[in-house]
Amino acid sequence: MTQQIKDTLIYENQEFYLDVELIEGYFLEFPEKRPEFEISCSALWKGYIAQFEVKNDELCINKLEWLTDIDFNMKSLREEIFPENKFEWYSGLIRIDDFKGEFGDEPKDGIFEYLEILNGNFKQKRIFNYSELQEFKKAQYEYFLISEEIEQVYDFWRRNNENGIVKKDFVNKIILKNIMQYIREVYV
Structure with a gap:
C-alpha cells in the first residue's frame, strides 16, 4: 500500500504531520461540500492536502489544496469551502x-x-x-x-x-x- 500524503498542523511554530484526516468527518456530514474531481493518485486517495494551525487559541485552516490533474497540479479551495478560516466544526x-x-x-x-x-x-x-x-x-x-x-x-x-x-x-x-x-x- 502506498503511504498517503499527510495533512499538517502548525503549533507553536513547529509543523507536525497528522495521522488523522480532520476534514474527512466534515465531508461525511456535508457531502455536498466535497469538490468532485475526476483524478486520483495512489498517494492521495482523499484528493486534497490540508494545513492547519493553532493560532490565537483557534484551530485554523491555512491551506486546502485539491488535486486537479495527473500532473499533480493543485487548486486552492480553502476560501471557497471554509471562508471563515477557523475550523469551528472540529472537536x-x-x-x-x-x-x-x-x-x-x-x-x-x-x-x-x-x-x-x-x-x-x-x-x-x-x-x-x-x-x-x-x-x-x-x-x-x-x-x-x-x-x-x-x-x-x-x-x-x-x-x-x-x-x-x-x-x-x-x-x-x-x-x-x-x-x-x-x-x-x-x-x-
Missing part, C-alpha cells in the same frame, strides 16, 4: 508527538502529546506517559459509552451491518481500541 484530540510512528504506535517509553480542541477552539495541550495515557483512554471510554455521541457510532454500525454479523460487544472493542479518534468531547 476532539489531535496527537502531535513524535512517538506515533506510521500506525499511531504507543511505545511503553513514549511521551504522548495531544491538543484538545472544542468547536475549533484550542483548550489545552495534554501530555501523558504510557500508563497515564492508558488510564485516560479507559476513563474516556467509560464516559463515551454513556454519552450522546455513542448513539451516532452505533447507528453507523447498524446501517452498515445489514446481516447482523457485527455485534455490539465487537463494536465496543473497536471503540475502546480507537477511543482517541472517536471522541469529540474530552470528559476527563
Whole structure:
C-alpha cells in the first residue's frame, strides 16, 4: 500500500504531520461540500492536502489544496469551502508527538502529546506517559459509552451491518481500541 500524503498542523511554530484526516468527518456530514474531481493518485486517495494551525487559541485552516490533474497540479479551495478560516466544526484530540510512528504506535517509553480542541477552539495541550495515557483512554471510554455521541457510532454500525454479523460487544472493542479518534468531547 502506498503511504498517503499527510495533512499538517502548525503549533507553536513547529509543523507536525497528522495521522488523522480532520476534514474527512466534515465531508461525511456535508457531502455536498466535497469538490468532485475526476483524478486520483495512489498517494492521495482523499484528493486534497490540508494545513492547519493553532493560532490565537483557534484551530485554523491555512491551506486546502485539491488535486486537479495527473500532473499533480493543485487548486486552492480553502476560501471557497471554509471562508471563515477557523475550523469551528472540529472537536476532539489531535496527537502531535513524535512517538506515533506510521500506525499511531504507543511505545511503553513514549511521551504522548495531544491538543484538545472544542468547536475549533484550542483548550489545552495534554501530555501523558504510557500508563497515564492508558488510564485516560479507559476513563474516556467509560464516559463515551454513556454519552450522546455513542448513539451516532452505533447507528453507523447498524446501517452498515445489514446481516447482523457485527455485534455490539465487537463494536465496543473497536471503540475502546480507537477511543482517541472517536471522541469529540474530552470528559476527563
